Amino acid sequence: MEWSRNEVEAIVADYLKMLSLELSGQTFNKSAHRRTLQTKLNQRSDSSVEFKHCNISAVMIDLGFPYIRGYQPRGNYQTLLFEVAAAQVRQNVILDTVAQSAVQQPAVTPTVLDFSDIETSAPHRQFGVSETPAPSYFNPVKRDYLAQEARNHSLGLAGEEFVLHYEHWRLVQSGQQKLADRVEHVSKTKGDGLGYDVLSFDSTGRERYLEVKTTSFGKDTPFFVSRGELRLSKEATEQFHLYRLFEFRKAPKLFSLKGALDQHCMLDPVTYRASFS
Numbered sequence: 127m128e129w130s131r132n133e134v135e136a137i138v139a140d141y142l143k144m145l146s147l148e149l150s151g152q153t154f155n156k157s158a159h160r161r162t163l164q165t166k167l168n169q170r171s172d173s174s175v176e177f178k179h180c181n182i183s184a185v186m187i188d189l190g191f192p193y194i195r196g197y198q199p200r201g202n203y204q205t206l207l208f209e210v211a212a213a214q215v216r217q218n219v220i221l222d223t224v225a226q227s228a229v230q231q232p233a234v235t236p237t238v239l240d241f242s243d244i245e246t247s248a249p250h251r252q253f254g255v256s257e258t259p260a261p262s263y264f265n266p267v268k269r270d271y272l273a274q275e276a277r278n279h280s281l282g283l284a285g286e287e288f289v290l291h292y293e294h295w296r297l298v299q300s301g302q303q304k305l306a307d308r309v310e311h312v313s314k315t316k317g318d319g320l321g322y323d324v325l326s327f328d329s330t331g332r333e334r335y336l337e338v339k340t341t342s343f344g345k346d347t348p349f350f351v352s353r354g355e356l357r358l359s360k361e362a363t364e365q366f367h368l369y370r371l372f373e374f375r376k377a378p379k380l381f382s383l384k385g386a387l388d389q390h391c392m393l394d395p396v397t398y399r400a401s402f403s
Contacts, residue, residue, distance in 0.1 A: 127168070128204070129178065129204065129206070129207075130168065131206060131210070132166075133166070133167050133168060133170070134204070134206055134207055134210045135210055135214075136163060136166040136167065137163060137167070137175070137178055137179070137182070138182060138207070138210050138211050138214050139214060140159055140162075140163045141179060141182045141194065142211075142214060142215065142218055142221055143159075144156070144159055144194055145186070145191070145192070145193070145194050145221065146218075146220050146221045146224050148194055148195065149192070149221075149224040149225055149227070149228040150224045150227075150228075156196070160172065160175050160176075163175065176197075177200065178207075179194070179197045180197050180198055180199060180200040181200050181201075181202075181203035181204075181207055182197070182203075182207065182211060183197045183198065183199040183200070183346075184199035184200055184201050184203055185203055185207055185208050185211045186199075186211065187199055187272070187346070187347070187348060188208065189211065189212060189215060190269065190270030190271055190272050190273065191215065191225060191271055191272070192225070192228070192229075192271065192272065192275075192342075192343040192344070192347060193343070193344060193346075193347075195343075195344055195373070195376075198344075198345075198346060199346050222269070225269075225271045226269070226271070226274070228271075228275075228342065229271045229272075229274045229275035229278060229342075230274065230275075230278060231278075231281075231342075232278075232280040232281075233278070233280050233281040233283075233284040233285075233340075233342075233374065233375065234284060235284040235287040235288050235291075236288065236374075236378060238288075238291065238292075238378070241291075241292050241295045241296070244292060244378065244379060244380055245379075245380055245381065245382070246345075246379050246380070246381050247381060248370070248381040248382065248383055248390065249345060249346055249381075251390060251391060251392065272341075272343075272347060272348060273350065273396075275341060275342065275343075276339075276349065276350045281340050281341075281342065281374065282338070282340055284340065284374070285338050285339070285340025285371045285374060286311060286313060286314075286323045286324060286338045286340075287311070288340075288371060288374075288378060289323070289324050289336060289338045289369050289371070289380075290309060290311050290324055292380070293306070293309045293324060293326040293336070294306045294307075294309050297309065297326070297327065297329075300329050302327070302329060305327040305329075305331060308325075308327065309324065309325065309326045309327070310324065310325040311323070311324055312324065312325045319354065320335075320354075320358075321335070321337065321352070321354040321355045321357065321358035321359075321366075322335035322336055322337045322355070322358060322366065323336060323337055323338045324336040324338060332364075332365065333365055334365055334367055335358065335362055335365050335366045335367065336367050336368075336369050337351075337355050337358075337359075337366070337367070337368045337369070338368075338369045338371065339351075339368060339369070339370050339371065340371040340372075340374050341370075341371065341372050341373075341374060342373065342374050342375045342376075343372065343373070344372060344373065345370075345372045345373075345379070345381070347372060349370060350396075351368075351387060351393070355368075355387070356387055356388070356393070359385060359386050359387045360385075360386045360387075360388075363384075363385035363386055364384075364385070366384070366385060367382045367383065367384050368382065368383040368387060369381075369382050370382070370383070
């Protein structure tokens with residue numbers, strides 16, 4: 127049964143309240159929120175409410191927001207859901223404040239001695255067709271918080287340093303101390319125009335070009351790549367690896383994408399360089 131506008135407005139408002147709490151570092155109980163919310167809904171089951179929360183996570187990404195940890199984004203959502211969410215976030219001053227604070231907050235490289243549980247599998251590219259409420263380049267909300275976080279130099283640098291330590295550990299674990307000692311933070315030593323951040327090696331000594339993208343948010347959070355990074359990923363398919371760090375401030379995890387990025391991700395050209403010659 128299709129969700130009514132009243133139901134959609136109620137569940138979106140509750141989701142935004144939980145998201146504001148999470149971004150501000152305050153605790154909340156998802157089950158308690160769900161039980162209270164269900165009194166405003168048309169006999170929706172727990173699974174139906176949880177699925178809708180995942181739909182809202184997908185909407186939030188499309189609006190340039192992080193999503194609530196644990197509610198994995200699911201597409202194919204109602205156009206009505208997008209419209210209601212866009213309208214509510216435009217009026218939500220508290221969410222704007224806490225989201226800005228969350229994406230601009232400086233970061234410190236965490237101390238990790240054992241990286242054995244850090245790496246996880248990458249998300250799968252979704253090829254399904256979804257009901258698109260607005261063109262992907264059109265965001266009716268005044269800020270793109272995910273783009274702001276991508277410009278957070280402190281967070282990016284902390285992520286690169288984390289990967290530097292991880293690569294050193296990985297090579298030492300494989301018995302390659304000499305190679306471990308040659309791992310280089312090239313974005314610092316040679317500049318950030320190479321298309322990658324860390325020079326590392328595989329167990330045979332072949333170079334690996336590691337581009338690092340770091341987020342404080344969930345595994346499915348989109349990231350931004352430059353033209354140079356995309357080009358290198360296509361030219362050096364056996365050596366280029368994109369390391370995606372996520373949930374960096376809580377419990378850092380990473381997945382890697384090897385080779386051409388357009389084989390792993392849907393690339394959306396969000397900006398263009400305009401010139402007259």
